[in-house]
Amino acid sequence: MRIEILCTGDEVLTGKIVNSNFSWMSQRLEDVGLSVIWGTTTGDNREDLLAAFRLAAARADAVIVNGGLGPTVDDLSQEVAAQAAGVELVLHQEWLDKMRDFFTRRARQMPENNIKQAMLPATAEMLDNPIGTACGFAVDIGPARFFFTPGVPREMKRMLDEQIIPRLLAKSGRPGIIRLKRFHSYGIGESHADALLTGVEDLAEGVKLGFRAHYPQLETKLTIRAEDEASIQARLAPVEAAIRQRLGNFILAEDDQTLESVVLAALNAKGHTLAIAETFTGGQIAGRLAPLPAARDIFRRALVAPDGPALAAALGLAHNASTAEIAEQLRHSAGIALAVNIALDEGTDRIDLGGAINIAIATPYGTVTRYARILGGRDWVRLGAAEMALDCLRRHLQGLPVDERIDFEKT
Amino acid sequence: MRIEILCTGDEVLTGKIVNSNFSWMSQRLEDVGLSVIWGTTTGDNREDLLAAFRLAAARADAVIVNGGLGPTVDDLSQEVAAQAAGVELVLHQEWLDKMRDFFTRRARQMPENNIKQAMLPATAEMLDNPIGTACGFAVDIGPARFFFTPGVPREMKRMLDEQIIPRLLAKSGRPGIIRLKRFHSYGIGESHADALLTGVEDLAEGVKLGFRAHYPQLETKLTIRAEDEASIQARLAPVEAAIRQRLGNFILAEDDQTLESVVLAALNAKGHTLAIAETFTGGQIAGRLAPLPAARDIFRRALVAPDGPALAAALGLAHNASTAEIAEQLRHSAGIALAVNIALDEGTDRIDLGGAINIAIATPYGTVTRYARILGGRDWVRLGAAEMALDCLRRHLQGLPVDERIDFEKT
Numbered sequence: 165m166r167i168e169i170l171c172t173g174d175e176v177l178t179g180k181i182v183n184s185n186f187s188w189m190s191q192r193l194e195d196v197g198l199s200v201i202w203g204t205t206t207g208d209n210r211e212d213l214l215a216a217f218r219l220a221a222a223r224a225d226a227v228i229v230n231g232g233l234g235p236t237v238d239d240l241s242q243e244v245a246a247q248a249a250g251v252e253l254v255l256h257q258e259w260l261d262k263m264r265d266f267f268t269r270r271a272r273q274m275p276e277n278n279i280k281q282a283m284l285p286a287t288a289e290m291l292d293n294p295i296g297t298a299c300g301f302a303v304d305i306g307p308a309r310f311f312f313t314p315g316v317p318r319e320m321k322r323m324l325d326e327q328i329i330p331r332l333l334a335k336s337g338r339p340g341i342i343r344l345k346r347f348h349s350y351g352i353g354e355s356h357a358d359a360l361l362t363g364v365e366d367l368a369e370g371v372k373l374g375f376r377a378h379y380p381q382l383e384t385k386l387t388i389r390a391e392d393e394a395s396i397q398a399r400l401a402p403v404e405a406a407i408r409q410r411l412g413n414f415i416l417a418e419d420d421q422t423l424e425s426v427v428l429a430a431l432n433a434k435g436h437t438l439a440i441a442e443t444f445t446g447g448q449i450a451g452r453l454a455p456l457p458a459a460r461d462i463f464r465r466a467l468v469a470p471d472g473p474a475l476a477a478a479l480g481l482a483h484n485a486s487t488a489e490i491a492e493q494l495r496h497s498a499g500i501a502l503a504v505n506i507a508l509d510e511g512t513d514r515i516d517l518g519g520a521i522n523i524a525i526a527t528p529y530g531t532v533t534r535y536a537r538i539l540g541g542r543d544w545v546r547l548g549a550a551e552m553a554l555d556c557l558r559r560h561l562q563g564l565p566v567d568e569r570i571d572f573e574k575t
Numbered sequence: 576m577r578i579e580i581l582c583t584g585d586e587v588l589t590g591k592i593v594n595s596n597f598s599w600m601s602q603r604l605e606d607v608g609l610s611v612i613w614g615t616t617t618g619d620n621r622e623d624l625l626a627a628f629r630l631a632a633a634r635a636d637a638v639i640v641n642g643g644l645g646p647t648v649d650d651l652s653q654e655v656a657a658q659a660a661g662v663e664l665v666l667h668q669e670w671l672d673k674m675r676d677f678f679t680r681r682a683r684q685m686p687e688n689n690i691k692q693a694m695l696p697a698t699a700e701m702l703d704n705p706i707g708t709a710c711g712f713a714v715d716i717g718p719a720r721f722f723f724t725p726g727v728p729r730e731m732k733r734m735l736d737e738q739i740i741p742r743l744l745a746k747s748g749r750p751g752i753i754r755l756k757r758f759h760s761y762g763i764g765e766s767h768a769d770a771l772l773t774g775v776e777d778l779a780e781g782v783k784l785g786f787r788a789h790y791p792q793l794e795t796k797l798t799i800r801a802e803d804e805a806s807i808q809a810r811l812a813p814v815e816a817a818i819r820q821r822l823g824n825f826i827l828a829e830d831d832q833t834l835e836s837v838v839l840a841a842l843n844a845k846g847h848t849l850a851i852a853e854t855f856t857g858g859q860i861a862g863r864l865a866p867l868p869a870a871r872d873i874f875r876r877a878l879v880a881p882d883g884p885a886l887a888a889a890l891g892l893a894h895n896a897s898t899a900e901i902a903e904q905l906r907h908s909a910g911i912a913l914a915v916n917i918a919l920d921e922g923t924d925r926i927d928l929g930g931a932i933n934i935a936i937a938t939p940y941g942t943v944t945r946y947a948r949i950l951g952g953r954d955w956v957r958l959g960a961a962e963m964a965l966d967c968l969r970r971h972l973q974g975l976p977v978d979e980r981i982d983f984e985k986t
Binding site for chain 2: 179181194202212376444450464465497
């Protein structure tokens, strides 16, 4: 099935906002085995919108239109859709009632111009928007099925997942449901992960394996297609088990979890507070944990310094104190202390510039340390070191070894 | 003049990368008074590229194509351009020589498949790429002028500025040169700035004023068009002076400067080192300064804690120590100390949730303080507080008052 995405709006066309809706939609469709073959961006004007609808109708089987469903005069999607479909705009009473209810629940009066958002092409099928006032709709224009979505990202995302993807899968002759299962790891490169997971797709029918590398993390994606929820579960189970077994301790989070959320949950479960000392990072490690609401009762203190001796001095230690000694000293401020000392090599900032990373985690039960070297230039070393430090903390809290060798390490 | 931007490549079409090239190009063209009327995205396949070129040629006067100029088989731009223009691909000896030289200077042998990058449509005009191996080119396809640019952002940006925009301006019957002058400020809202600057456009011919708000900063943009450099200078001078006078102390940086670079330069000029103490930010203030190469000899230490009492305790002070006392204590670690204590109001994270900000700057000559309240929810308060703290430091280092009331402040 040939799918086109058509993004509308002057803010997108003039570049005032970066069009991340497009990439999000396209990735999501790829994830479920659907492919986007064309992308169009137009501004808020009638002639261009109409031309874009007609061109898209001629080259695609399904078209997802994003934006232009708002209450103001420059929101033209419904009107031009009706024109392109050759039908009238009619009031959709069900949506009007929902909108009035939406405002009532917020103790507000619905402005009259919101009525416009309930005017849909006569032949349209309404697509529910449970979190906003812009209802989506589907309508045929020429031989293509058009799906209209709101420009607000969270509204668009939910509508795509809940309303549009099931309809596209049905239309493409592949009914049933789709599940996306994701594993996040740190320390295994994409080609290594690919080799480790050879054959897992064959463990069940309807399973597709994919990767998305965003250094320092790698995302391993599993798409499962089946007739119903029970079959999804039955197919997913053996593949999921194989992935967990093969990627092992490197899996740091799954699905919507993040490394930060996993670390904070583990600290919270054990009732531990946390103090952090870091060099060279500018406080990036604390910066990833401390602002999160879940860190409220956990984060106690962070100390940031340019290098090891400065960090030691700040804690009243001798200049040559080890990272372990630094972590142990810092434990006066919290139940667990994480100390990370990064020494960048001398030299020009090039792809082969490296850094030495010393990590120490001090707990009531003792102190563990980790040493590694990473290459890749200033920012790459910094990013990798912060990730490694948080992942060591995750491993230690989960009772796993902190010193399993990773692919990015050089000796 | 009607301009279309055509982005090519499977990575963009499938959403693997967010298309920030499009928004950058479109903004840049807007900045010089040129308007993009259509955007197209296609993958790396011959039929779709050819169709996209023909459609763009029919609706636009000028088309900027991005991507597809690489040395590999899936880079098809030159080939399909030649086909659409109805001419042969020919070897462009000048570019081949440049490429060989490019590799020689890096002590490498040019791979044979790079020759492909010197094959241009016979009627094409070469566009120089001084920092890469993909040369750009301009060629007529039907009634439209096409400009082909590399996908690598820094190569594309330079080619757009140096090669393409001057040609587009000439083509649009507005020869001459264009200068973009930018002022960055914190504390004045867009509509307030607009009111303050009423009439400055009339101080010289060929001047256009614009704004780009990216909270917490506001960018005031001046586009000047003139025949030559001398006229640009002559026109710019009175307008620039008026803007500096009207926005006054709120201007924190100009053009490519940032608040961080201005602060570090001022500290460096005075030979001061810096220590930072912050609450609620997760170390965001230190995180903006410390990782910069210019901070190497300036940044001494940062201390991050959840709240004022924890910060005071970490410095060996009484729990109820003031922010000024905290800054003064911290001055044992550096020439200048910046302490920022943010107390978020209790309550749900909503748009009307506020926070109280206490800032103190301790120097060898004394201590200055600033108090403010900002509304806008958790992240908004955090961002605003970090900005205000750095801007107070900038003001103090520049001998300006730190307590001028800003538009985002509520009492």
